[in-house]
Amino acid sequence: xxVMTQSPATxxxxxxxxxxxxxxxxxSVDYNLAWYQQRPGQAPRLLIYDASTRATDIxxxxxxxxxxxxxxxxxxxLQSEDFAVYYCQQYNSWPPGTFGQGTKVEIK
Amino acid sequence: xxxxxxxxxxxxxxxxxxxxxxSVSGGSVSSGFYYWTWIxxxxxxxxxxxxxxxxxxxVNYNSSLTSRLSILLDTSKNQFSLHLASVTAxxxxxxxxAAVASGTNRIPTGIIDSWGQGTLVTVxx
Numbered sequence: 428x429x430v431m432t433q434s435p436a437t438x439x440x441x442x443x444x445x446x447x448x449x450x451x452x453x454x455s456v457d458y459n460l461a462w463y464q465q466r467p468g469q470a471p472r473l474l475i476y477d478a479s480t481r482a483t484d485i486x487x488x489x490x491x492x493x494x495x496x497x498x499x500x501x502x503x504x505l506q507s508e509d510f511a512v513y514y515c516q517q518y519n520s521w522p523p524g525t526f527g528q529g530t531k532v533e534i535k
Numbered sequence: 536x537x538x539x540x541x542x543x544x545x546x547x548x549x550x551x552x553x554x555x556x557x558s559v560s561g562g563s564v565s566s567g568f569y570y571w572t573w574i575x576x577x578x579x580x581x582x583x584x585x586x587x588x589x590x591x592x593x594v595n596y597n598s599s600l601t602s603r604l605s606i607l608l609d610t611s612k613n614q615f616s617l618h619l620a621s622v623t624a625x626x627x628x629x630x631x632x633a634a635v636a637s638g639t640n641r642i643p644t645g646i647i648d649s650w651g652q653g654t655l656v657t658v659x660x
Contacts, residue, residue: 461646470631470650471582482648483536514582518645521635522595523584 429454429517433527439535440505448530450498450515459519462491462500465529466511474513475500502532510534537562537569539632539651547626547658553619557632557651564613565591570635570643571615573606575628576653583628587635587643588615622658629653 430453440446450460458478463471473482475491478498488503502509512531518524543555557571564571573585586596588606596604603620619626634649 459645463647470653471647472650473647476644476646516582516645516647521643521645522587523597524645525584526582528581 428523429456429520429525431515431517431525431527433513433515433530435530436528437531437533439533441535442505442507444505444535445501445503446505446532448500448502448513448532450493450500450527452496452498452517455495456517456519458494459517459521460491460493460498461516461518462489463514463516464509464511465514466508471514505532536649537634539634539649541630541632541651541654543654543656545654545656547622547656548660549623549658550621553617553622553626553630553656553658555617555630555632555654555656557615557617559613559615559634562634563610564608564615565610567641568637569648570637571606571608572633572635572647573617574631574633574647574650576631577628585617585619585630589637589643624658627656627658629655 432451434449460478462475465471479491512529515527538560540558547553570587570589572587591608605618608615631653632651636644636648638644
């Protein structure tokens with residue numbers, strides 16, 4: 428099973444600032460990597476797929492990059508609704524399509 | 536995108552069967568556009584894929600659950616369901632139904648396009 432490792436576990440960021448989240452795969456997943464946002468009490472929501480393609484209605488301040496085993500999610504100009512937990516998921520080997528443990532972006 | 540909504544008991548006794556239903560709107564469960572999937576989330580193990588159903592008779596289950604699990608499709612009600620037998624406290628989780636997009640040649644992409652809101656199921660006597 429491919430293990431996905433996200434870092435850091437928590438990021439403290441001020442509104443309006445930018446931040447970068449990291450995700451590492453234990454084996455190459457090519458570009459088969461998605462990012463999801465989970466706000467408190469809500470289901471995860473697809474943000475990015477194929478490593479860098481924004482999903483429908485996702486604002487341009489979210490961008491993804493990477494391939495193989497190293498991936499990043501960048502959020503430019505954090506807004507209040509962006510404070511949430513972010514998960515990466517590989518689907519190069521699906522099922523099961525393993526998830527990372529998440530990075531919590533909290534208000535500084 | 537389709538809309539999904541889970542329903543079912545929130546409290547299940549140990550050794551009994553956990554059953555949840557997912558109602559689908561905005562699309563047909565018979566369309567072939569999605570693999571109808573169950574995922575659960577716990578604080579300890581995070582997000583865990585449970586299994587999927589496609590085309591009524593194509594199923595794939597998490598190997599750690601396969602002996603206790605069945606996922607069914609009800610095309611007449613546009614729903615799919617999860618049945619997990621012999622539950623223990625370790626099965627306490629938020630359960631999500633989800634839609635995984637099918638791509639070229641109806642092969643699943645693995646991309647989770649839509650999620651239900653989730654339902655917390657507690658296993659306790």
